[in-house]
Amino acid sequence: MKLQYQPPIASITVDCVLFGFIEGQVHVLLIKRGSEPEIGKWALPGGFIEQKESITEAASRVLELLTGITGVYMEQFHTFGETERHPLARVVTVGYYALIDAAHHNLKPSWHAEETAWFDISKMPKLAFDHKAIFQLALKTLQKELNISPIIFELLPTKFTLSDLQNVFEIILGRTMDRRNFRRRLKTMDILIELDEVRPGAHVGATLFKFDKKKYKTLQAEGFDFSL
Template structure:
């Protein structure tokens, strides 16, 4: 292969904002760095794009290597290219965000990573590089997207209560929702179907479990919907 131009070219990385939802809060997965710069600091999982892999493949590879996560919802977010964002040299990063149901995935630090852990979005340590800005952009995208795509459902287990569903929207949108209104709107969308099951092993009165209607879900994801709550 020829080189198209001789002058210096930026390095290219991917970084991934992995969101997970638990009973309390929206969580994000961070990796503790063991190399300078920001040694010992927390950062988003990510790494360099190889010359023979797509950007999506690079993001998936880094996720597995650094967090053990695979087969999760992953979407390109935005490409960050401020000139001084990495103190070592010019690095442009293609940011992704991923959504994972915390009930279904056991996350551990894999071979590549030093220390991987979940942090609540509302209470984060100082982040390396411009990773706080990347995380803010991902949260903003998520907040916007749940209004017109049923994307947030990726954060829930397969069977869920309407309380869990409402909690998810409240945590992402960062405001309380009226229970009656919420249920009315959700059920009217026909994206959520009642199952015959109820919760198990809970201290409170067991609630009905619901599931997604995959066909309605796919149709709405494609055409967009409007979920003003």
């Protein structure tokens, strides 16, 4: 590796794909670009990394700057480095994704974004740059990840019903599941705590549950299977 040091030739950005669950549908957070290039187009929240911060730190900072959302654990999933992906310069972007309970994170208006909004993942607008590809890979990564980790609980509020949970699975995986089998399997996994509480619904009330993080951590060590 007799390679001399070479000065930087590309800028580095991060882009964040934030999934949220709103009104029974999975949504993604987008901002409307307020500057050139691609001004006025919808895009993933993103920005340049700075000299003294790691890429992960940049992702958190940028997300907060653009949306006001803080304290979210984001997972890096891919780096996009095609030479032509940005029209004005060589820009390499590192993609992060996260799932959040949208209801409990308020979007703060920011002068950095002209507008910020959640979009149903089945009704996405045209996106700037190669953000469509970035979004699609994030979704694919999420689908794979669902099989091996309880990441899905991040989408739900602390208290949720089994129907809520099944709903999220069905939307993200794009298929339906048998209710009885679903419930039995979750019971077997033993990672939910049943609460003495019922959500007063339109009809018969549904029992509320919460996720048992402690029990999950124990299981995780053995590497367990979350596929449904």
